[in-house]
Amino acid sequence: EIAIPSPAQWVLDKLNGAGHSAYVVGGCVRDSLLGLEPHDWDICTSARPEQVIDVFGAERVIPTGLKHGTVTVRENGESFEVTTFRVDGPYSDGRRPDSVRFSDDLIEDLMRRDFTVNAMAYHPAEGLIDPFGGREDIKGRLLRCVGDAYARFSEDALRILRAVRFSAVYGFRIGSYTRYAMATEARMLGGIAKERVGAEVRKLLAGRYAAVVVRENIAVLNVIIPYLQDILNCSQNNSYHYANVFEHTMDAMAASWREEVFPAEWADEYARAALFFHDFGKAAVKTCDEQGYEHFYGHPKVSAERVDEILRGLRMPNEYRRAVVQLVENHDATLYPSLPSARRWLLRLGEEQLRRLMKMQECDAAAHVASVHKKRFADLKTFSDCVDMVLTEASAFSLKQLAISGKDLLTIGYTQGPEIGKTLRSLLEDVVEGKLKNEKEALLSAAAGMR
Numbered sequence: 001e002i003a004i005p006s007p008a009q010w011v012l013d014k015l016n017g018a019g020h021s022a023y024v025v026g027g028c029v030r031d032s033l034l035g036l037e038p039h040d041w042d043i044c045t046s047a048r049p050e051q052v053i054d055v056f057g058a059e060r061v062i063p064t065g066l067k068h069g070t071v072t073v074r075e076n077g078e079s080f081e082v083t084t085f086r087v088d089g090p091y092s093d094g095r096r097p098d099s100v101r102f103s104d105d106l107i108e109d110l111m112r113r114d115f116t117v118n119a120m121a122y123h124p125a126e127g128l129i130d131p132f133g134g135r136e137d138i139k140g141r142l143l144r145c146v147g148d149a150y151a152r153f154s155e156d157a158l159r160i161l162r163a164v165r166f167s168a169v170y171g172f173r174i175g176s177y178t179r180y181a182m183a184t185e186a187r188m189l190g191g192i193a194k195e196r197v198g199a200e201v202r203k204l205l206a207g208r209y210a211a212v213v214v215r216e217n218i219a220v221l222n223v224i225i226p227y228l229q230d231i232l233n234c235s236q237n238n239s240y241h242y243a244n245v246f247e248h249t250m251d252a253m254a255a256s257w258r259e260e261v262f263p264a265e266w267a268d269e270y271a272r273a274a275l276f277f278h279d280f281g282k283a284a285v286k287t288c289d290e291q292g293y294e295h296f297y298g299h300p301k302v303s304a305e306r307v308d309e310i311l312r313g314l315r316m317p318n319e320y321r322r323a324v325v326q327l328v329e330n331h332d333a334t335l336y337p338s339l340p341s342a343r344r345w346l347l348r349l350g351e352e353q354l355r356r357l358m359k360m361q362e363c364d365a366a367a368h369v370a371s372v373h374k375k376r377f378a379d380l381k382t383f384s385d386c387v388d389m390v391l392t393e394a395s396a397f398s399l400k401q402l403a404i405s406g407k408d409l410l411t412i413g414y415t416q417g418p419e420i421g422k423t424l425r426s427l428l429e430d431v432v433e434g435k436l437k438n439e440k441e442a443l444l445s446a447a448a449g450m451r
């Protein structure tokens, strides 16, 4: 049931052939037993890092984390992390062990790992090495710590968030003792390096079971996601919603996994993260009229500002942050179902982001009362057809695709400066609106006329 691809097999064979012992370990074993395709094959070995370098030759090996016993071996264009069996020393900064001790014992190496499902190794001749019952836990979809959950979480609090992440991605139920220890130790997450926290949050929001798992782990998430508590308590008594902001958010996230409505190729982590955050500013701008009808003046702008602040705080990559913030900012915008509107939106967001926005709006609409939901679905369908039509017209949608560049403007008497960008932009708008052909001559004569 564990099919090791040949480059990884080659790395194992080289190490085993040189008299060391080597296994595939951790995530790849877990994913294989789950019937999923592992995204990378990590290897653990009795060989010390210098010995690994000896086996493969220095030109194939990158000394990625020598101090922790990890090197990267290159084979056939792929990279494999090879880590010496080790026992972790104390964690004084809650980030990584201060020191590690290398070991000759695979079982010791498996003991330092976080969860039973992550603490299995596999060797083609020896089979599965599973000292803590990881295979049974995978069958029972159960996430448990290796050893005492309290001790493991106080060594490294990031494991608390990893538990939430694995639960959200694979649908594992978290064992009750592990869950109890998570709640008790959750505040320690505040001291964990933000980029480590951010990487887990990103994965967890993209998880198949995120909506359920977020609800079950609010106490943990409250420690690391500011403003989450606000939406939990935020009612929205108006005729569009049937639930408070948090319940609505969870329903919208769950909707993004309804295969029959939202085909898999539409789904992506940006839209899903944006769904989680889309109403984060609502509580801040809520007002109430005499009838008890609630309004949100300033949303979704305030939501977008808060999301930007949260994602910066979690040190998310700029590209991810900008995309998610832009989706949140526009999630309530009317995508008016007409060709000119489709052109304008393509120009504003680009095709990729616009498709995400449409997807997000469908999910959001699915979590509104039926009348809203039906109307929005119908309009989105028409809008989407308009987008497809516009895209087959093969006109330009970004400055890069425009048939002229700033250099061409210089040849007709423009001078270097902001005027160039402004002119190109305005030409692009005319092309997108269908007023001008995306051809060099037409563009140049239009540009000449603009001066």
Ligand code: ATP
Residues within 6 Å of the ligand: 025, 026, 027, 028, 042, 112, 113, 114, 115, 118, 119, 156, 158, 159
């Ligand atoms: P994925 O790569 O799919 O995100 P993974 O389980 O492979 O999941 P990695 O971060 O790649 O996660 O770590 C590889 C292995 O190292 C894990 O399977 C686990 O055995 C161990 N591990 C990783 N992080 C920790 C940690 N904080 N504490 C203990 N063991 C850990």
Ligand code: MG
Residues within 6 Å of the ligand: 027, 028, 040, 042
């Ligand atoms: Mg991994």
